[in-house]
Amino acid sequence: MSIEKLIAYFDRYIPLNKKEKEEIVSLFFENNIKRKGFILQENEVCKHHTFVVSGLLKMYAVDRSGTKHNIQFASEEEWINDMGSFHLENPSRLYIEAIESSVILQIKKTDLIYLFTHYRKFNIDFRVIIENKFMEMQNRLLQNLIYTGEERYLLFLRQYPTLSNRLPNTQIASYLGITPEFLSKIRHSLSKK
Amino acid sequence: MSIEKLIAYFDRYIPLNKKEKEEIVSLFFENNIKRKGFILQENEVCKHHTFVVSGLLKMYAVDRSGTKHNIQFASEEEWINDMGSFHLENPSRLYIEAIESSVILQIKKTDLIYLFTHYRKFNIDFRVIIENKFMEMQNRLLQNLIYTGEERYLLFLRQYPTLSNRLPNTQIASYLGITPEFLSKIRHSLSKK
């Protein structure tokens, strides 16, 4: 069962007692998303927080000219949602789409808040999760400011070797903030070294 | 007294009782930072979380060629630290420097953790603070991916009108991820409209 993966995940950081495990089982629900399926689209309110059991999702924004910009990927044991829309309950400007067919576990906002108010543990755990995401985001911003496309590509390969293999280059380019054509040229010039 | 500003700040979001106020008074300590003074430099571990009572600070990274890249500003009623270094206790790669002479209140990591473990309130409050910072950071990343320098400059003026007036253009350019020269050209071309 997928829910056991989530329990094992929590258990690793904040050992859970029986009652807490039961809460998890009753509050999270499972979903299967096919390749190219969406769990969030522009103008919807992001109503759930999502834990990825297996598969791979991407979150992206679409600009005026229709170009997609990947903000985040989420694979096994990672969390994803549009935090802005989730907390403020306003329409999202983002999409969350499955790159591979995926199994996910979701929780409604009210239920997550229930967990936060009744169990200090979860509050701490989610604070730490988000602190980590914040640092990752800050690093990425810095890398975008400091490094060229080629350097960012090499850093990405080093930092996410597994992901690199699962992702088409188009998706990597969109994440790095360059065009697929330019990434192709980067790869060509790297191969000559 | 500065500490009252901090108490008023907390009080606004999470009303505090007498005991909690006393904890705040005893755990935070005041510091005066002169213009161009540092509260964090590269290779130091970031040992404190900092609340700005008055003044203005910036956090930045320095790249290979010596160029500074502003990551964040913090003025009245805002928090600043290098979260990575603070939590993992490893040497920071960032600087935090006063742009204006500032009055700040600081708390040691161990004391902050004491607050987190003994008062659910603070845990929730800091989770919300960081969620907001995360969203801000994500927005900024997106803006950097989607918009040109000129567009980002106009967005900055609109989003932070007060800050824009207090900051030299050099600092704004560094935050936007463009050179001061290029910002100057942008301003010139805007003035002709």
Next chain:
DNA sequence: CGAAAATTTGACATGACTCAACTGGAGTGG
């Protein structure tokens, strides 16, 4: 007042984008 920093300006260089055309391989329906 005087030094240091900020701003401006111009000539030139380059990283990265756009558009269009071509190729090859992967997924899908019959």
Next chain:
DNA sequence: CCACTCCAGTTGAGTCATGTCAAATTTTCG
């Protein structure tokens, strides 16, 4: 399981946004 479509990847020519460097000018703060 084959044929077909379609999408990812590649390549090249031309262009644009932004950077670099250097020098002159103005502003700011101690």
